[in-house]
Each structure stands twice: as structure tokens, then as C-alpha cells.
Amino acid sequence: xxxxxxxxxxxxxxxxxxxxxxxxxxxxxxxxxxxxxxxxxxxxxxxxxxxxxxxxxxxxxxxxxxxxxxxxxxxxxxxxxxxxxxxxxxxxxxx
Numbered sequence: 726x727x728x729x730x731x732x733x734x735x736x737x738x739x740x741x742x743x744x745x746x747x748x749x750x751x752x753x754x755x756x757x758x759x760x761x762x763x764x765x766x767x768x769x770x771x772x773x774x775x776x777x778x779x780x781x782x783x784x785x786x787x788x789x790x791x792x793x794x795x796x797x798x799x800x801x802x803x804x805x806x807x808x809x810x811x812x813x814x815x816x817x818x819x820x
Contacts (some may be wrong), residue, residue, distance in 0.1 A: 726789055729741035729746040730772045732758055732815050733812065733815055734812065734813045735810055735812055736752045736753060736755075736758070736811040736812075737755075737808045737809070737810055737811075737813055738751060738753075738802045738803075738808045738809040738810075738811075739752065739753050739786070740753060740805040741749055741802065741803040742776070742802060742803070743803060744773055744800050744802065744803040745787070745799055745803065746747070746758065746793075746807060747793035747794050747795075747797070747798075747799065748790045748792070748793040748794070749767070749787055749788070749789050749790070750788050750790065750802075750809060750811060751765065751785065751786060751787040752770060752786055752787065752788065752789060752811065753786070754786065754794070755781055755783055755788065758778055758788060758813075759781060760777075760778055760779060760780055760781065761776065761777060761778065762777065762778040763775065763776075763777055763813075763815065764776060764777070764778060764790075764811050764812060764813060764814055765811070765812045765814050766790075766794060766797070766799050766809060766810070766811050766812075767809070767812075768798060768801075768802065768807055768810065769807055769811050769812050770794075770795050770798075770807075770809070771797050773793070774794060774797075775807060775814060776790050776791050776792040777790070777791040777792075778790065778791070779785075779791045788811075794809075799816055807817070
């Protein structure tokens with residue numbers, strides 16, 4: 726058996742009047758995201774952080790993360806100068 730992992734489906738934060746809280750991301754879309762989804766979050770100048778989606782608010786197009794983001798520039802994400810990218814982290818097993 727050979728397990729493999731990969732990052733797929735990129736989501737970007739959208740511009741906002743005020744920054745999101747450290748455990749929340751307002752995204753361009755939410756298709757494919759659900760509570761329990763394993764994701765990797767990245768931003769220029771910050772190392773990637775892996776966490777789980779805790780909740781999805783489809784009306785606000787926002788997700789709540791299990792763990793707050795550390796070291797990310799929420800102001801830059803909100804004003805669009807440093808968007809945050811979120812990837813689905815997928816696993817597969819070859820036998």
C-alpha cells in the first residue's frame with residue numbers, strides 16, 4: 726500500500742471592510758468545503774498552516790477554522806494586498 730497526499734482546489738479570501746477574526750476566513754466560494762474538511766492555509770511570507778474546517782456559513786461565504794491562524798496578515802487579506810489561499814488537503818491509498 727502506498728499512501729499519497731496532495732493539495733487541490735484553491736480558494737482565496739475576498740476583500741472586506743474589516744479583517745476576519747483569526748479563526749475565520751471569508752472566501753470567494755465555499756463549494757467542496759464542509760465541517761471536518763482538512764485544509765492547508767497559506768499567505769505570502771507566512772509558512773503554511775494545516776487545520777480543519779469547524780463550520781461553514783454559506784450566506785456570509787465564510788468558514789470557521791478549528792485553530793486560529795498564527796502570523797497571518799488579516800488586514801492585508803481584507804484589503805486584498807495579501808490574500809490568503811486555502812487548499813483542500815486530500816489523501817489517497819494505492820493498493
